Amino acid sequence: MYKTKSRQRMWPNIAPILLTCTLQLLTASACIAQETRETLTIMVEDAAAPWSKSDGTGYANDVVVAAFKEMGIEVRLRVVPYSRCKYMVLSGQVAACFNMSWQPEFEGKIKLAAQPIFKVSNDVFEHINTPLPKPPDGKCVLPPGTVVGITRDYEYSAQVTALQTSGVVLENSISDLTSLQKLAARRFQAVLVMSNDLETRNQKAIQSGTEDLVRFAFNCGMLDSTIGFSLTHPDGLRALEMYDEGYRRIKANGALKDIHMRWFPWLHWP
CATH class of the missing domain: 3.40.190.10 (Periplasmic binding protein-like II)
Incomplete structure (x- = not known):
């Protein structure tokens, strides 16, 4: 009888200790899993x-x-x-x-x-006061020697590559916005802008503060x-x-x- 009562008094003290140990082990496991996550x-x-x-x-x-x-x-x-x-x-x-x-x-x-x-669209922009020759519908053509601003290291469509092959001069700029500002200042004759169908075509012109001086001229293809x-x-x-x-x-x-x-x-x- 004495031993049974002693065990009954001992277990209530052991239970919280076991629970604490279990929680500590679970916490440690969770920490290890978090640390080893890739x-x-x-x-x-x-x-x-x-x-x-x-x-x-x-x-x-x-x-x-x-x-x-x-x-x-x-x-x-x-x-x-x-x-x-x-x-x-x-x-x-x-x-x-x-x-x-x-x-x-x-x-x-x-x-x-x-x-x-x-998807992105390769759009050619022109200066409002010096418009580009209008190409045939669906064509991406410019006179040889035309200086076109592009963004350094951007990828462009095959139509743009063909422009360079035909004698068009592609000059690098740090961004589409900078290129549009150079177009507004007539340092470029045209600019290739990356556009998308979620915004108006002149969104970057607005961002660059050139919307009163430049405008969309024609498209030179789409890219994934x-x-x-x-x-x-x-x-x-x-x-x-x-x-x-x-x-x-x-x-x-x-x-x-x-x-x-x-x-x-x-x-x-x-």
Whole structure:
């Protein structure tokens, strides 16, 4: 009888100790899992609103982060000028960069994701007081010797490449906005601007303060834009496979639609 009462008095004291130990073990396990969660650093351009903005936000940023998160990977975005983003992935110093469009120079160095994140339009702008010769409908042609501003290291359509082959002079600038300002000052005769169907065509003219001096002239083609992965970086190909599968999953489970509706509530989901 005495031993039974002693055991009854002892167990109430042991139970809280066991509970405390169990909670500590669970907490430690959670901390270890958090510490060992895979992370991946990816570069993103800093001047492609609404896709990727200078503050690290944007539709494309959210899509990339969500696709990797679906696969259990935490992405750390490094926001940089596009020229640096492109150089770092081409040289294999980072696993991936976005937003990129396919160019022949990428062969053997970069592989793009299977699905585009968005589409961009290569639009030619002219000075209102010195309009360009009007090309035939659907054509992208300019007189040889025409000086056209482009953004350094951006990818352009095959029609733009053909312009250069025909004798048009393409001069680099640091951004579309700077090119438009140079056009307004008549330092360029035309400018190639990356536009999208979510904003008015003169959105960048408004942003650059040149909307009273420049205007859209004609289009030089469309491009798919997505994330590019280095074929020489040790994490490149695996990251590509993870992203493609993650993108497929967020499209299937509705997460991609949620991102789209959050950024573009006025647009019907395709």
